[in-house]
Amino acid sequence: MKPYIYLTRKLPEEAVKNLQASFQVNMWDRDDVAVPEDILLAEAEKAHALLTVVSDQITGDLLRAGKNLKVVANMAVGFDNIDVEAATKQGIYICNTPDVLTETTADLTFALLTATARRIVEAAEFVKEGNWKSWSPFLLAGQDIYNKTIGICGMGKIGEGVARRAKGFGMEILYHNRTRKPETEQELGARYRSLESLLESSDFVVSLTPLTSETRHLFNQSAFRKMKSSAIFINASRGAVADEEALVHALKTREIAGAGLDVFVEEPISADHPLLKLPNVVALPHIGSASLETRMVMISVCVDNIERVLKGKEPRTIVNPGLLQA
Ligand SMILES: O=CC(=O)O
Numbered sequence: 001m002k003p004y005i006y007l008t009r010k011l012p013e014e015a016v017k018n019l020q021a022s023f024q025v026n027m028w029d030r031d032d033v034a035v036p037e038d039i040l041l042a043e044a045e046k047a048h049a050l051l052t053v054v055s056d057q058i059t060g061d062l063l064r065a066g067k068n069l070k071v072v073a074n075m076a077v078g079f080d081n082i083d084v085e086a087a088t089k090q091g092i093y094i095c096n097t098p099d100v101l102t103e104t105t106a107d108l109t110f111a112l113l114t115a116t117a118r119r120i121v122e123a124a125e126f127v128k129e130g131n132w133k134s135w136s137p138f139l140l141a142g143q144d145i146y147n148k149t150i151g152i153c154g155m156g157k158i159g160e161g162v163a164r165r166a167k168g169f170g171m172e173i174l175y176h177n178r179t180r181k182p183e184t185e186q187e188l189g190a191r192y193r194s195l196e197s198l199l200e201s202s203d204f205v206v207s208l209t210p211l212t213s214e215t216r217h218l219f220n221q222s223a224f225r226k227m228k229s230s231a232i233f234i235n236a237s238r239g240a241v242a243d244e245e246a247l248v249h250a251l252k253t254r255e256i257a258g259a260g261l262d263v264f265v266e267e268p269i270s271a272d273h274p275l276l277k278l279p280n281v282v283a284l285p286h287i288g289s290a291s292l293e294t295r296m297v298m299i300s301v302c303v304d305n306i307e308r309v310l311k312g313k314e315p316r317t318i319v320n321p322g323l324l325q326a
Contacts, residue, residue: 009053026043034055054081057081101298113234117258147171162208167189175198223246
């Protein structure tokens with residue numbers, strides 16, 4: 001019998017035809033709703049490979065139930081939705097899609113910064129709603145971006161991509177990261193700062209840090225209080241790096257000036273969430289890497305990893321490399 005692969009989202013036929021040639025492939029065939037947990041569990045119990053997305057919770061229980069499972073290929077660079085430790089114990093490869101989405105996500109992060117600073121979403125709605133009656137000096141006036149200070153928290157590849165864009169805007173670049181990046185400092189003139197100093201000095205605080213036990217609620221009440229009252233907070237990593245209640249408070253009381261958010265604690269965020277009621281928030285539906293080109297490449301990275309593992313080869317992009325040595 002051919003190995004069985006379950007894809008948790010409807011993907012284009014052309015993207016998965018390679019898999020169909022050698023394996024039995026089944027996919028959740030709706031694009032508008034996520035696969036329900038019970039169906040995902042039942043599929044994991046049968047599957048040799050899963051192709052998953054960020055909103056699928058790949059828990060220890062699910063991985064232990066997957067007696068045939070050899071690989072989970074997550075269509076994202078982040079993998080906080082997966083219990084990697086449990087997978088490693090079960091001998092299951094966890095793969096992600098690094099590198100291929102770096103520039104696309106940096107584009108979106110910078111676009112979100114621009115949209116928030118210059119009130120682009122508000123302005124576009126204003127025109128479409130027929131509210132534009134006259135040109136006026138301060139109509140929808142926002143904040144400058146060029147020559148301002150950007151503080152990037154999480155200087156991985158996407159952080160570096162955002163820093164390159166910031167350099168083009170003549171911005172002063174500060175960063176905070178677990179490790180210093182001498183080459184980035186040299187190439188982009190980025191300056192390392194403690195988190196506290198970055199928060200105090202930046203006009204734009206940009207979160208690109210992965211979600212871990214250390215970064216959960218990194219942006220809390222005390223962090224927002226340290227920021228300038230004119231500061232704009234941009235989050236393009238994971239919702240839970242910010243304490244959303246503290247963020248709502250900081251925005252309402254104008255402790256900070258605005259926020260551009262591509263990610264939320266609960267996704268999809270409910271339409272009546274207090275964050276969505278605030279005029280100084282630009283909210284996007286987790287579309288950091290969502291260009292047609294990049295999404296197709298991400299799928300092909302997942303497909304390639306699955307194919308390799310099921311054919312007895314090493315996957316190319318692996319999150320639990322300890323397994324390769326085991
Ligand atoms: O959020 C998206 C990703 O991790 O790629």
